[in-house]
Amino acid sequence: MASARQVLCLCALLCVPRVRCEPIRYSVAEEGESGSVVANVAEDAGLTPAQLSARRARIASADGRQHFRLERATGRLVLAERLDREEMCGRSLTCTLAFELLLENPLQFFRVEVAVEDVNDHSPVFPGERVTFKIPESSNPGLRFPVEAAQDLDVGSNSLQAYTIPPENEYFSVSSENLAEGNKYIELVLEKPVDREEQPELLLSLIATDGGSPPRSGTTQIHIIVLDANDNAPTFTQKLYIGRILENAPAGSVVLSVVANDPDLGLNGDISYTFSQAVSESQLPFTIDDRSGEICVTKPLDFETTQKHELSVLAIDGGGLSGMCNIVVEVVDMNDNAPEVVVSSFSSPLPENTEPGTLVALFAVRDRDSGVNGEISCALEDQVFFSLRPAYKNYYELVTMSTLDREETAQYLVVITAADAGSPPLTTTQTFTVDISDVNDNAPIFNQTSYTMFVRENNIPGVLVGAISAADSDAGPNAKVTYSLRPVYPAEQDPCSCISVNSENGHVFVLRPLDYEQVRQLEVLVSATDAGSPPLSTNVTVRLLVVDENDNAPLVLHPAQDSSPPSSELVPASAEVGDLVTKVVAVDADSGQNSWLSFHLLRATDPGLFAVGSQNGEVRLRRPVTERDAVKQKLEVLVRDNGQPPLSATAALSVLLLKGLSQEHLPQQELAVQDEDSSLTIYLIVSLVFVSLLFLTSVAAFVACKVFKRKELKGGHMLYGTGNLQSSLAAGAAAGTLPHAYCYEINLTTGSGNSEFKFLKPILPSVPPQHSGTVFLRMLTSSFFFPFSFLCVFKHCLMNSP
Ligand SMILES: *[C@@H]1O[C@H](CO)[C@@H](O)[C@H](O)[C@H]1NC(C)=O
Numbered sequence: 106m107a108s109a110r111q112v113l114c115l116c117a118l119l120c121v122p123r124v125r126c127e128p129i130r131y132s133v134a135e136e137g138e139s140g141s142v143v144a145n146v147a148e149d150a151g152l153t154p155a156q157l158s159a160r161r162a163r164i165a166s167a168d169g170r171q172h173f174r175l176e177r178a179t180g181r182l183v184l185a186e187r188l189d190r191e192e193m194c195g196r197s198l199t200c201t202l203a204f205e206l207l208l209e210n211p212l213q214f215f216r217v218e219v220a221v222e223d224v225n226d227h228s229p230v231f232p233g234e235r236v237t238f239k240i241p242e243s244s245n246p247g248l249r250f251p252v253e254a255a256q257d258l259d260v261g262s263n264s265l266q267a268y269t270i271p272p273e274n275e276y277f278s279v280s281s282e283n284l285a286e287g288n289k290y291i292e293l294v295l296e297k298p299v300d301r302e303e304q305p306e307l308l309l310s311l312i313a314t315d316g317g318s319p320p321r322s323g324t325t326q327i328h329i330i331v332l333d334a335n336d337n338a339p340t341f342t343q344k345l346y347i348g349r350i351l352e353n354a355p356a357g358s359v360v361l362s363v364v365a366n367d368p369d370l371g372l373n374g375d376i377s378y379t380f381s382q383a384v385s386e387s388q389l390p391f392t393i394d395d396r397s398g399e400i401c402v403t404k405p406l407d408f409e410t411t412q413k414h415e416l417s418v419l420a421i422d423g424g425g426l427s428g429m430c431n432i433v434v435e436v437v438d439m440n441d442n443a444p445e446v447v448v449s450s451f452s453s454p455l456p457e458n459t460e461p462g463t464l465v466a467l468f469a470v471r472d473r474d475s476g477v478n479g480e481i482s483c484a485l486e487d488q489v490f491f492s493l494r495p496a497y498k499n500y501y502e503l504v505t506m507s508t509l510d511r512e513e514t515a516q517y518l519v520v521i522t523a524a525d526a527g528s529p530p531l532t533t534t535q536t537f538t539v540d541i542s543d544v545n546d547n548a549p550i551f552n553q554t555s556y557t558m559f560v561r562e563n564n565i566p567g568v569l570v571g572a573i574s575a576a577d578s579d580a581g582p583n584a585k586v587t588y589s590l591r592p593v594y595p596a597e598q599d600p601c602s603c604i605s606v607n608s609e610n611g612h613v614f615v616l617r618p619l620d621y622e623q624v625r626q627l628e629v630l631v632s633a634t635d636a637g638s639p640p641l642s643t644n645v646t647v648r649l650l651v652v653d654e655n656d657n658a659p660l661v662l663h664p665a666q667d668s669s670p671p672s673s674e675l676v677p678a679s680a681e682v683g684d685l686v687t688k689v690v691a692v693d694a695d696s697g698q699n700s701w702l703s704f705h706l707l708r709a710t711d712p713g714l715f716a717v718g719s720q721n722g723e724v725r726l727r728r729p730v731t732e733r734d735a736v737k738q739k740l741e742v743l744v745r746d747n748g749q750p751p752l753s754a755t756a757a758l759s760v761l762l763l764k765g766l767s768q769e770h771l772p773q774q775e776l777a778v779q780d781e782d783s784s785l786t787i788y789l790i791v792s793l794v795f796v797s798l799l800f801l802t803s804v805a806a807f808v809a810c811k812v813f814k815r816k817e818l819k820g821g822h823m824l825y826g827t828g829n830l831q832s833s834l835a836a837g838a839a840a841g842t843l844p845h846a847y848c849y850e851i852n853l854t855t856g857s858g859n860s861e862f863k864f865l866k867p868i869l870p871s872v873p874p875q876h877s878g879t880v881f882l883r884m885l886t887s888s889f890f891f892p893f894s895f896l897c898v899f900k901h902c903l904m905n906s907p
C-alpha cells in the first residue's frame with residue numbers, strides 16, 4: 106500500500122501543476138477499520154496542514170455519504186466507516202469512490218478517487234447444503250447431471266475458481282464451464298456405471314474453491330439415489346433340484362421347493378415361477394405355486410409308467426427377465442401293483458384217464474412293481490392232484506399229479522396264489538376250474554348181488570315179478586344202462602323164453618304160466634351194459650322161484666286103487682288093540698302146506714273097529730276083533746291136503762279078519778323073525794346088499810342118462826334136484842330107510858302141460874319098531890320104494906331118449 110501511495114502521490118505531484126485536471130487517486134482495501142489512513146491527501150494536493158485548516162478544507166461527495174474523513178491537522182484521509190466493496194459495488198470489478206476536496210479562500214477543489222480493492226472476504230456458497238439426484242442404475246458413463254453453481258461475492262481472483270469432488274469417489278467427476286460474468290456451469294459427470302444392488306445411494310461432497318489467498322471454499326453434499334433397473338435376472342439357488350416322492354403320494358403332496366433370487370427392487374424383483382415345459386401343464390402330474398415355488402403332485406404318480414420326471418422351472422421377474430432351473434423328480438416305487446396272472450393256455454375238460462404229469466394250464470405271472478415289490482412267488486392250494494412247475498422265465502405250468510377220477514371229483518377248483526415280496530405283500534389268486542370229463546371206466550353195478558323173485562304158479566302170462574336195477578357211476582352215455590338176458594351157457598343161443606327183462610327199466614316179466622310141479626325155480630343171467638365205447642357190462646343172476654299153489658289133489662299110492670279086485674289086508678282075529686293093519690300111503694305133488702296130508706276115516710263097515718292115524722295114515726285096530734265082526738271089512742279113508750282150498754282123495758281098503766287063523770296064522774313072519782334071528786339077519790343083509798346094488802345101478806343109469814341127454818338139453822329149464830335126489834337116495838341107502846324127502850318131479854320135456862310125474866314117496870313109519878314084525882314091514886316098504894325110484898329114473902331116461 107505504501108508503494109501504491111507513493112505512486113499515487115507521485116502522480117498527484119505530477120498532476121497538480123497541471124490544473125488539477127487529473128483526480129488524485131488512491132486505493133484502499135475494503136473492510137479497513139474506521140480511522141485507518143488511506144493517504145495524506147494534503148501532501149498530494151500540495152497543501153500544508155495549516156492551509157487546510159485555514160482554508161477550511163473539507164470533503165464533499167456527490168451522494169452525500171461520507172466514507173472518508175479528512176484529518177485537517179495532519180492532512181490525512183482516513184476511513185470514516187468500514188467499507189464493503191460488495192455492498193457498494195456489487196459484482197463490478199472496479200469500485201471507485203469519488204469525492205472532492207473543497208478549499209475556501211480561494212475556493213479550490215481537488216477531485217479524489219479512491220478505488221476500493223477487493224478482499225477475499227467471501228467463501229463460495231452453494232444454494233443448498235444438500236442436493237439430491239436420482240439416477241437410474243446402469244446409466245452409461247458420461248451421463249451429466251447439472252448442479253447449481255456456488256456463488257462467491259468476491260470478484261476477480263477472489264471469485265470462485267474451481268469445483269472439486271473428493272477423489273475417493275470413483276463414480277463421478279465434476280465438469281465446469283465458464284460462462285459470461287464469471288459464472289460457471291457445473292455438471293456432475295458419471296464416470297462409471299452405478300449398480301444399485303451394489304450401492305443403492307451415494308453421498309459425495311462438491312467443493313467450490315475461490316482464488317483468494319488463502320482460498321476459501323464452500324461445500325455442498327450431493328446425495329445420489331440409484332434408481333433400480335431390471336438388470337438382474339432371477340437366479341435359482343441350485344441349477345438342478347432333485348426330489349423323491351413315493352408313487353402313491355396323495356395329490357397335493359409337496360415334492361420340493363425351488364427358490365430363485367432377484368436382487369432387483371419391487372416389480373423387478375418380483376418373481377413368479379412356472380414350468381417351462383412345452384407340454385401343457387394339465388398333462389403334467391405336478392403343479393408349481395407361482396409365488397412360493399413349491400412343487401406339488403396333482404395326480405397319483407405311477408412308478409411303472411414313469412420312473413423319473415424331468416422338468417424345467419422358469420422364474421420370471423416383473424420386468425420380464427427370467428431364470429431357469431432343472432428339476433428331476435424320482436418316483437419311488439411302492440408295492441402298489443398286485444401280481445398279475447396271465448393264462449396262456451388252459452385245457453378243460455380233462456379226461457379222467459389223463460396220465461399224471463399232463464399239462465393242464467400254462468400261465469405267466471408278472472408284477473409291474475420293481476425290485477422286491479416285483480418278485481413273485483406262486484403257490485398252489487391243492488398239492489394232491491395238481492402241482493406247479495416253473496416253465497421258463499416267469500411262466501408256470503400246472504400239471505396233474507395223480508390219476509383223476511371223475512366219479513370221485515368231477516370238478517377241481519385249482520387256486521393259485523401269486524404273491525410279491527413287498528411289504529406288505531400283495532397277492533392275486535387265479536382259479537382254474539378244471540372239469541373232468543367222463544371216460545367209461547365203471548361198469549354198471551347192480552344194487553343187489555343177485556335177485557330172487559317169486560311168481561305164483563299158474564301165473565298169467567306177462568306178469569311183472571320184479572325189477573333189477575344197475576347204476577353206472579359214469580356220466581352221460583357211459584352211464585346209460587340197458588339190460589339184456591344172457592344165455593346161461595355161452596353155447597346157448599337163446600336165453601330162457603319164459604322170462605323177459607325190459608331193457609330200459611329192468612322190469613322182469615314172466616311170459617307164460619309156470620307150473621310149480623314142473624319148474625320150481627329158474628335162473629337167468631341178466632347183464633347190464635352201458636352205452637360207452639367200448640361198453641362195459643356186469644352180469645347178475647336172477648332167480649325166479651315158483652310159488653306153489655294147491656293145484657294137485659293127493660294121490661293114494663297104497664293100497665293101489667286101480668287094482669281089481671282090490672287087495673285085502675289080512676288081520677288075525679287075535680290081533681291086539683293098536684296093531685297096525687295097514688297104512689294108507691298118499692302123495693301130493695304140491696309142496697309145503699299144500700302137500701301136508703291128513704287122513705280121516707270116511708266110512709267103514711264097522712267104524713269102531715279101526716282107527717286111522719290122521720298124520721301118518723296108519724290103520725290100526727281100535728278094539729279086539731270079536732266073533733261077531735264080519736270077516737270082510739271095507740274102509741274108506743279120506744286123504745286131504747292142507748291147501749287153500751284143500752283137495753282130497755279117497756282110498757278104499759278092504760280088510761279080512763282071519764278068525765281061524767288066529768294067532769299063529771299071521772305071525773308066521775313074526776315067528777320067523779322071533780325064532781330065527783340068524784335067518785332074519787341074513788334077510789337083512791341080503792336086502793341091504795340088494796338095495797345097495799339097486800341104488801348103485803340106478804345112480805349109474807341116471808348118470809349115463811344125464812350125460813347122454815346133456816347135449817339135447819334145451820330151454821331155460823333146469824334139471825332140478827338131481828343132486829338132492831342122489832343124496833337123498835344115498836342117505837336113504839345108508840340109513841336103510843328113506844328120509845322125509847320131497848318128491849321131485851323130473852320132467853325134461855319142455856312145454857308139456859301134462860302132469861306126468863314120478864315120485865319118491867316120503868314114508869316114514871312114525872311108530873318105532875316094537876317087534877320084529879314092524880321092522881320087517883319097514884324093510885319091506887323100504888325095499889319096495891327103491892326099485893320104484895329106480896324105475897322112475899329109468900323110465901324117464903327111456904322116455905326122453907330120442
Ligand atoms: C334194487 O332196485 C330195484 C328196482 O329199482 C328195487 O326194487 C330194489 O328195492 C333195489 N334193491 C335194493 C337193495 O336197493
Ligand SMILES: *[C@@H]1O[C@H](CO)[C@@H](O)[C@H](O)[C@H]1NC(C)=O
Pocket residue numbers: 591592593594595630632642643644
Ligand atoms: C356175462 O355173461 C356173458 C355170457 O354168459 C359172458 O360172455 C360175459 O363174459 C359175462 N360178463 C361178465 C362180466 O362176467
